Amino acid sequence: MDILNIRTFQRIDFIDITNEIEKKVKESGIMEGICYLFVPHTTAGLTINENADPAVINDIRLKVNNLIPYKDTYTHGEGNSDAHIKSSIFGVSLNLIISRSRLVLGTWQGVYFCEFDGPRNRNLYIKILAG
Amino acid sequence: MDILNIRTFQRIDFIDITNEIEKKVKESGIMEGICYLFVPHTTAGLTINENADPAVINDIRLKVNNLIPYKDTYTHGEGNSDAHIKSSIFGVSLNLIISRSRLVLGTWQGVYFCEFDGPRNRNLYIKILAG
Amino acid sequence: MDILNIRTFQRIDFIDITNEIEKKVKESGIMEGICYLFVPHTTAGLTINENADPAVINDIRLKVNNLIPYKDTYTHGEGNSDAHIKSSIFGVSLNLIISRSRLVLGTWQGVYFCEFDGPRNRNLYIKILAG
Numbered sequence: 001m002d003i004l005n006i007r008t009f010q011r012i013d014f015i016d017i018t019n020e021i022e023k024k025v026k027e028s029g030i031m032e033g034i035c036y037l038f039v040p041h042t043t044a045g046l047t048i049n050e051n052a053d054p055a056v057i058n059d060i061r062l063k064v065n066n067l068i069p070y071k072d073t074y075t076h077g078e079g080n081s082d083a084h085i086k087s088s089i090f091g092v093s094l095n096l097i098i099s100r101s102r103l104v105l106g107t108w109q110g111v112y113f114c115e116f117d118g119p120r121n122r123n124l125y126i127k128i129l130a131g
Numbered sequence: 132m133d134i135l136n137i138r139t140f141q142r143i144d145f146i147d148i149t150n151e152i153e154k155k156v157k158e159s160g161i162m163e164g165i166c167y168l169f170v171p172h173t174t175a176g177l178t179i180n181e182n183a184d185p186a187v188i189n190d191i192r193l194k195v196n197n198l199i200p201y202k203d204t205y206t207h208g209e210g211n212s213d214a215h216i217k218s219s220i221f222g223v224s225l226n227l228i229i230s231r232s233r234l235v236l237g238t239w240q241g242v243y244f245c246e247f248d249g250p251r252n253r254n255l256y257i258k259i260l261a262g
Numbered sequence: 263m264d265i266l267n268i269r270t271f272q273r274i275d276f277i278d279i280t281n282e283i284e285k286k287v288k289e290s291g292i293m294e295g296i297c298y299l300f301v302p303h304t305t306a307g308l309t310i311n312e313n314a315d316p317a318v319i320n321d322i323r324l325k326v327n328n329l330i331p332y333k334d335t336y337t338h339g340e341g342n343s344d345a346h347i348k349s350s351i352f353g354v355s356l357n358l359i360i361s362r363s364r365l366v367l368g369t370w371q372g373v374y375f376c377e378f379d380g381p382r383n384r385n386l387y388i389k390i391l392a393g
Contacts, residue, residue, distance in 0.1 A: 001361055034167060034258070036296060038359055040368030042312040047219040050173040059205045059212035060219055067198060067329060074321045081321035088309040088322055092371075093356055094224055097169050097258050099132055104256055106171030109223075125366055127296070127359050129393040131260040165298060165389070178350040181304040190336045190343035191350055198329060225355055228300050228389050230263055235387060237302030240354075262391040 002126040008118035012065065012086075014047070014057045015113045017124065018103070024126050025098055033130040035096045035103060040125060043083035043117035045090030051110030064089075083116035090114050098128065135255040139246035143196065143217075145178070145188045146244045148255065149234070155257050156229055164261040166227045166234060171256060174214035174248035176221030182241030195220075214247035221245050229259065266386040270377035274327065274348075276309070276319045277375045280365070283388065287360055290390040297358045297365060300387040305345035305379035307352030308386075313372030326351075345378035352376050360390065 002024050006015055025035055039046055050056040064086060074081035096111070097104040105111075113124060133155050137146055156166055170177055181187040195217060205212035227242070228235040236242075244255060264286050268277055287297055301308055312318040326348060336343035358373070359366040365373075375386060 001359060036359060042370050048223050049215055049219050053207055055207040056215045059207050060216050063216050068325060076315055076317040076321050084311055084318045085322050085325050088311050092310050097132060097167060097256060108173050125359060179354050180346055180350050184338055186338040187346045190338050191347050194330060194347050228263060228298060228387060239304050
């Protein structure tokens with residue numbers, strides 16, 4: 001298992017980590033298999049979406065904030081319940097197919113680390129298996 | 132890795148692809164293992180839900196449209212931001228357990244390809260591993 | 263494949279099943295690998311979130327009920343459409359990395375079975391593979 005360190009810069013921040021994961025896949029030497037990603041945090045998540053027009057990620061961020069606002073009638077004392085809810089909705093576990101030593105992704109897809117309570121230093125666990 | 136071609140007919144369309152995936156599982160000859168599904172598009176997704184009463188899928192579609200409407204204050208120029216947001220919420224990656232050459236599913240479960248910006252011709256990537 | 267029986271006690275109930283899964287991992291004797299979880303129901307799901315302050319899970323439950331209310335303009339005759347929608351949003355499939363015979367989880371993470379139409383007796387399918 002490998003660990004990727006990710007620095008986030010805003011309270012809600014979507015960081016394109018596709019290249020970092022591709023690098024780990026290449027380093028593994030595995031040509032065909034599965035890449036398992038796991039976020040060991042309760043106020044962050046993962047998603048795959050468009051990496052061409054940054055307005056897409058911005059629209060995702062705005063709508064999710066609109067549905068699950070930072071300030072609401074939450075009871076959790078730390079004041080970051082919105083981030084926990086967003087984490088459950090996006091999910092912390094994801095897997096990708098590896099073919100010819102590369103992630104199998106659509107033309108417009110990038111893999112994003114979703115920060116919902118930053119800025120922070122975060123970790124992403126990566127396990128790559130041949131198959 | 133195998134590719135399933137899927138034709139969608141409405142802007143938002145949930146297509147039951149359970150039988151097509153079962154067929155790929157049988158063709159693989161693998162009796163016990165995992166079936167990995169991956170949607171290489173940024174305005175589509177996957178879900179598992181009831182395949183008995185079509186009103187269930189209809190209610191899912193209506194509620195999701197109500198929470199994330201087609202027209203809203205989005206900034207992405209292509210006008211399909213709602214489809215990108217829905218894709219991130221449903222997810223593009225899913226895996227199923229295979230036992231005795233069949234997908235392990237509950238009595239009422241079907242696997243659905245979720246189109247959020249159709250009609251289009253779409254692909255689904257399928258990788259089946261023994262284990 | 264193993265089956266975990268889960269008893270839920272409220273209509274919407276988040277049950278921490280981390281210890282039960284850890285037990286299955288230990289029983290498998292597998293030190294390094296992947297643990298695949300699958301819910302064979304259409305009105306339940308899985309999530310990973312904080313297991314320290316119960317207010318977090320309570321806030322998740324309240325917000326999700328607020329966005330997807332029990333009673334609304336649904337068409338499905340059984341009257342539990344909200345539970346189906348919640349199931350699709352949380353998801354029924356999840357996988358965890360196993361390292362040194364233990365689930366790899368963050369300090370504050372627990373694995374929750376999400377009941378959306380209880381109380382009921384539920385099943386969770388668990389498949390553990392070495393790798």
